[in-house]
Amino acid sequence: MKSYPRQLHIFFNALTYYTRFSAPKWVEYSAENQAESNRYLPWIGLLIGFYTALIYWLGTFIFPESIAVILSIAASIWMSGALHEDGLSDCIDGFGGGWEKQRILTIMKDSRLGSYGVIALLMALLLKYNALLNLQETVLIIITAHCLSRFFPLIIIYREHYTGLEEGSKAKGMTTRKMTRFDLAIAFLPAFLCLAFSPFAYISILIPLLALTLWLGAYFRTWIDGYTGDCLGCCQQLSELTIYIWFCLPWFIG
Template identity: 50%
Template sequence: MNLRHREVHLFFNALTFFTRVPAPDWVEFSSEHLNRASRYFSWIGLLVGAAAALIYLLAAEFFPAPIAILLSMLASIWLTGGFHEDGLADVCDGFGGGWEKKQILTIMKDSRLGTYGALGLCFALFIKFQTLSFTEQIVPALLLAHTLSRFAALTLIYSDDYVREDIDSKAKPLANRMSRKELMIAGIPVLICLIPLGPKVWLVIVPVWLMRNWLSQFFRRWIGGYTGDCLGATQQLCELVVYLYFCLPFVLLA
């Protein structure tokens, strides 16, 4: 199998893992492919952001902007199956209700939604809606937020340790350390989104990186590394940071 052919299989392994989009019948699925497919995490984010932006543009032709934004949010959640939102809720429950590593990991693994998870999820969705309602650059914000936030989460795989030991974890296949080349491949869609937007928007990398680093240190301090839920929470919180950045006065006036 040549490299190009292998990369196509890796991409579709990532696509079916992170979204509800089906892959062609000829795609080969394996744990080995999924181990290497994390390099396409941010590429999937670009596709999800593009789908959300498209739904917004289509809905805005027929409905008021707030309804178009809600439909766009709904489309992205449906497309991903709420994969990362679930991670955020589990992290809120785990770290909100747990006091030591074993207890935190046990709570996060529980499929039931607790008070902390419900509050975290509701506030996250509300902030998304409000921030998107305040910016006139909705399409660039959606594209960049979905892409950059997934890249930020992906860097935890590159730098931190995976701490869950059970084989049933949904992120276990992606827990292998990434190479620098794989990380560079994952960073390309971020550049695709950033380059057309100009220097004022490029600065969004700073608050996103600060959020990513704070979460990394927080996870290390409490559980010694990351889990799949931690990756989902990192993606969601970094996505919120991008939307908040687009609401800053100097960006709104750009």
Template identity: 40%
Template sequence: MRYQLELFFTALGFFTRLPVPAWVPWSPERLNHAARYFPLVGWVVGAIGAASWLALALILPPSVAVLLSMAVTIRATGAFHEDGWADACDGLGGGWDKSQVLTIMKDSRIGSYGTVGLVLMLLAKAAALVELAGAGDAAVAIALLVAHPLSRLASTSLIHTLEYVREDETAKAKPLARRLTGTELAIASAFGILPLALLHPGEAATALIAVAAVTLWAGRYLVRRLGGYTGDCLGAVQQATELAIYLGILATWNFT
């Protein structure tokens, strides 16, 4: 049990800026096995976002509360996945071949594709959450609690199904480049899917279909362009599927 707790804290320390106990050891191998708990980290981030939203919505208009709650979660994660989204937009948008795409992604500077992609992603998520706020404070909180774990499961599934393509041994995501065992994938799936129980069945089904569609498309696209994934690609998929969940819930409302 202690080992499992250490793996969870390893994942939490890697994917967020939240402090972890000093007694937790770190090694690339532990990070490798900690992939099973990436969706559980989403529970923590989602809870931070939901709590921030509920507190801020008591005193501020919904649009402002949404933006500030997004800022809180971005601070908690260190914009880890947003950075990956921006880098992926730059690389896949501006690169012509695999080598060029990987080189652009590695550049710490943000380009036109990354800037536009990041602004549009943040605006789309904010707009979707503001629309969800029209159904009450609980709707936004539930959406956050569902979207963060499930979107991280989408990224985890790519670790399990695709090849890691960056050969640089110093790459930050290199320790993650191992397929999960059946048990590890089952644990990750449970933590990613369980929060769907917070939604109505129709909303849950639409959100799951949206995530599956985006993840499948992203996987095929990344294989075609790169032959696999990088750490930036994982962040990009997390962002894209998080937005897909919000849009899926809204689409369900419109149809019903």
């Protein structure tokens, strides 16, 4: 039987976890491969970004731009199985309704969606929709946003420790291993490529993204002594939203 490089196995472990895509039959699934697969999350974000940007671009030839934007957002949600959106709503529910660690973790683990989560999700989708309608380089920014927003949660994994409820946790296998600097270098490469092919001023987005990530890491640490998978999903969604809003500033759309 033909053997394949181990990194391919690790990549496809990440692909099948973070998206609805299937992998070739020869892929080996293991706890070790899964634990190392986070390094490829921004690469998967790049794929999702290209796909959703293509949906948007094609949609503008057929529909009004507003509909093309909705189709693009819907495509990204479908491709990821709403994994990150679910993390955002659960995270906001937990921190909105809980006042101590165990209560926050219990609420986040509850499959039912509360008022805080519903409002947060609706606000995030409305802000994405309106921000995307006002962008100048929409295709490029969509690709960059999906890639970059999946890098910064890895900084939280690198700096903090997992503190979620282990029983039945879907994210546990992805967070048992701390990120290394080598992992972060591999993860940042697609983000670097996106910024390299963007106008130089786009590099400025790294400032608010880093500030947001460090603040979220400190906030999670203060309240629950670390992070959970829902916290990472929340970080991804807020990072993606930050990118869209940042590029709506006057000096980008003036």
